[in-house]
Amino acid sequence: MQKSTRKGCIMTNQERFLEIYKNNITREGADRLLTFLQEESDFFTAPASTRYHGAHEGGLLAHSLNVYDCLVDMLNRPRMKELYGLSYSDESIAIAALLHDICKINFYKTSYRNVKDETGRWTSVPYYTIEDTLPYGHGEKSVYIISGFMRLTREEAFAIRYHMGFSGTEDTNNVGRALEMFPLAYAVCCADMEAAFLMEGKLEGKLPGAEK
Numbered sequence: 001m002q003k004s005t006r007k008g009c010i011m012t013n014q015e016r017f018l019e020i021y022k023n024n025i026t027r028e029g030a031d032r033l034l035t036f037l038q039e040e041s042d043f044f045t046a047p048a049s050t051r052y053h054g055a056h057e058g059g060l061l062a063h064s065l066n067v068y069d070c071l072v073d074m075l076n077r078p079r080m081k082e083l084y085g086l087s088y089s090d091e092s093i094a095i096a097a098l099l100h101d102i103c104k105i106n107f108y109k110t111s112y113r114n115v116k117d118e119t120g121r122w123t124s125v126p127y128y129t130i131e132d133t134l135p136y137g138h139g140e141k142s143v144y145i146i147s148g149f150m151r152l153t154r155e156e157a158f159a160i161r162y163h164m165g166f167s168g169t170e171d172t173n174n175v176g177r178a179l180e181m182f183p184l185a186y187a188v189c190c191a192d193m194e195a196a197f198l199m200e201g202k203l204e205g206k207l208p209g210a211e212k
Helices: 013-024 030-039 059-075 078-082 090-098 139-147 154-161 172-181 183-199
Strands: 003-006 009-011 108-116 122-130
Touching: 009 013, 013 030, 013 059, 013 090, 059 078, 059 090, 059 183, 090 154, 090 183, 139 154, 154 172, 154 183, 172 183
Parallel strands: none
Antiparallel strands: 003 009, 108 122
């Protein structure tokens, strides 16, 4: 999804990611992590999945931005601040949303299979498969990668670690306790599901402003 941020200026997803990252994530090590993402990973071109949401080039980047938008919107609701007392820095929000899925970098590869086209002829078509070069789990893998470059707060770490909520493979008691103890984890989980199931998936390309 492309996003207009200034009058007369439409930014690409990569430009928008870099702007949000650089304007909000400024702690020690953030620049080294960004360099790693740009120069030693496929973050900006990788899919978000093999056949579900964001199963296309740039899907991971688009999904990360969608989660950011959903999280910002959720945390700006009056009841979140007035009733629940939830307030997080712009940096924490950007870190939790933009980086929650970097466990998926250098994770997918393109393979080919033969299928019949409309004329009945066999043709080779590309598809994504998984080749995990760092088998360290999912949310915990994102925390591990980030922590190699910069320190996370405990709330940020738990938000990223448990962003899959109850759809992951973790013990449900641990998930429930984590979401209760760290509301940012609950918020990121909800933002992730909104992005995956509503903004992407069946609705991908149909929402206002979505890339065709």
